[in-house]
Amino acid sequence: MTEKTQGAKVSRVYRTKGPPKGNGVSETKAAFNYRSILGYCLGAIGGVCSYNFLSNYGNFYFTDVLKIANSAVVVIMLVVRIFDAAFAPVMGVMIDKFTSRWGRMRHWWLIGSIAVPAFFLLLLMPLPISGITRILFYTIIYLLWNAAYTMVSIPEQLFPNVISRSNQERMKFISVKSVCSSLTGAVLNSVAMPMILFFGSGEASSARGFFLVGLVLSAVIVTGLFLGFLNIREVGVCEAEEKVSLRESLRVAMTSRNLMIFTIALSLFLGIYIGRMSMVAYYCIYNLGSAGSVSMMVAAMSVGSFFPALFVPILCRWVSKRTLAALSTIGVGVSCLMVAVGNFYMAVAGMLLYGLFNWFPILSYGMICELLDEMEVKTHSRPIGIAGSFISMANKIAAAAGCAIFLALLGLSGYAAGETQSAETLRNMNLVINILPAAGMVLACILCMRVKLTNKDARRNEDTLMRRE
Numbered sequence: 001m002t003e004k005t006q007g008a009k010v011s012r013v014y015r016t017k018g019p020p021k022g023n024g025v026s027e028t029k030a031a032f033n034y035r036s037i038l039g040y041c042l043g044a045i046g047g048v049c050s051y052n053f054l055s056n057y058g059n060f061y062f063t064d065v066l067k068i069a070n071s072a073v074v075v076i077m078l079v080v081r082i083f084d085a086a087f088a089p090v091m092g093v094m095i096d097k098f099t100s101r102w103g104r105m106r107h108w109w110l111i112g113s114i115a116v117p118a119f120f121l122l123l124l125m126p127l128p129i130s131g132i133t134r135i136l137f138y139t140i141i142y143l144l145w146n147a148a149y150t151m152v153s154i155p156e157q158l159f160p161n162v163i164s165r166s167n168q169e170r171m172k173f174i175s176v177k178s179v180c181s182s183l184t185g186a187v188l189n190s191v192a193m194p195m196i197l198f199f200g201s202g203e204a205s206s207a208r209g210f211f212l213v214g215l216v217l218s219a220v221i222v223t224g225l226f227l228g229f230l231n232i233r234e235v236g237v238c239e240a241e242e243k244v245s246l247r248e249s250l251r252v253a254m255t256s257r258n259l260m261i262f263t264i265a266l267s268l269f270l271g272i273y274i275g276r277m278s279m280v281a282y283y284c285i286y287n288l289g290s291a292g293s294v295s296m297m298v299a300a301m302s303v304g305s306f307f308p309a310l311f312v313p314i315l316c317r318w319v320s321k322r323t324l325a326a327l328s329t330i331g332v333g334v335s336c337l338m339v340a341v342g343n344f345y346m347a348v349a350g351m352l353l354y355g356l357f358n359w360f361p362i363l364s365y366g367m368i369c370e371l372l373d374e375m376e377v378k379t380h381s382r383p384i385g386i387a388g389s390f391i392s393m394a395n396k397i398a399a400a401a402g403c404a405i406f407l408a409l410l411g412l413s414g415y416a417a418g419e420t421q422s423a424e425t426l427r428n429m430n431l432v433i434n435i436l437p438a439a440g441m442v443l444a445c446i447l448c449m450r451v452k453l454t455n456k457d458a459r460r461n462e463d464t465l466m467r468r469e
Contacts, residue, residue, distance in 0.1 A: 409432040
């Protein structure tokens with residue numbers, strides 16, 4: 001369904017003509033079916049395993065298992081994530097420009113089903129190398145894993161765009177996928193550290209324990225992504241009579257005030273959220289004095305993360321996504337202060353709320369659809385890949401800055417790997433891991449409310465596009 005307008009460029013939208021059977025691209029009415037939902041969920045499950053594990057235990061693995069100095073790990077995180085962030089727009093362009101017999105995004109999951117687990121397992125493989133050779137090797141492998149993960153994560157973010165013009169239908173689709181991802185995260189976070197301790201003969205910093213857990217997760221990743229590729233279906237192929245250039249796509253995306261503010265707000269939120277999650281193991285082991293509490297804290301967060309996918313789509317009917325995003329930042333900030341109290345039960349309750357209010361990422365999937373609708377209404381151009389890569393860049397930059405900054409602050413707090421920490425160091429660690437993140441969420445809240453896109457605006461854009469078709 002393309003549109004010709006007087007003096008305007010042709011909009012790049014999905015045309016539902018009848019493609020040959022078996023190519024994975026289906027008509028609009030058939031696309032929103034249980035098989036596509038199953039494929040979407042399986043692919044998301046495959047991707048979330050490696051990402052969650054490295055987000056929660058990546059820093060600890062580099063410092064306490066590989067025995068790489070904190071300063072070197074900070075550099076590794078920055079170099080790898082900056083390069084990965086630069087790769088995101090390239091991936092967006094490839095999605096906009098190249099279509100296979102399966103559609104625009106589905107084939108990337110086929111490639112990812114091989115690349116993601118291969119580099120993930122290689123990253124967790126303890127090799128007999130040391131010094132600068134070790135640092136360079138694991139930096140390169142970490143870079144390749146991030147690039148492979150980008151191949152599957154950007155299509156995952158953009159797939160709702162090829163399902164329906166209805167924002168409510170898109171949110172339902174996102175909700176089902178989010179529930180599956182949350183359940184997977186809850187299970188993984190509950191069993192990851194116990195499995196490491198089991199395979200590592202009771203040692204949290206066991207290289208053997210990390211590698212064997214990686215081997216198990218790699219099997220799950222291969223299965224999830226490949227089955228996702230087999231089952232997912234796209235609405236149609238993007239066929240514009242006039243191709244929109246890369247320069248024009250970038251101009252449309254970068255001149256969208258709402259997209260830019262939303263991207264910055266999401267980046268700040270994720271930077272704090274992901275960076276702090278990489279510190280939870282340190283807080284549990286040293287401040288709470290129990291390595292076993294890591295799983296309980298992370299599991300509590302995962303349990304809380306399960307519920308937003310159930311009620312957020314309902315709230316979106318009456319409350320704008322920008323307001324819900326602001327409420328998410330406030331709730332996460334309060335949960336950080338609860339953990340800072342230092343009581344184990346209060347900390348578990350705080351981590352439960354930490355997950356319960358983590359609905360900003362869920363909203364981002366639906367928000368990008370509304371932002372693309374707004375761009376298409378105003379400019380008659382829908383740069384799906386480029387806009388999606390902006391959100392992906394927010395994730396990458398957030399992960400790079402968040403993990404690196406938190407790790408640097410941890411070093412400034414006086415932390416020494418594998419040693420008994422002083423009382424002053426423990427207080428400083430609490431400040432870094434809990435108090436500062438709560439303050440950062442206040443700024444994220446302010447940015448969210450600067451996005452000028454209400455439910456009324458989104459419905460008007462949706463109706464406009466429906467009439468054009």
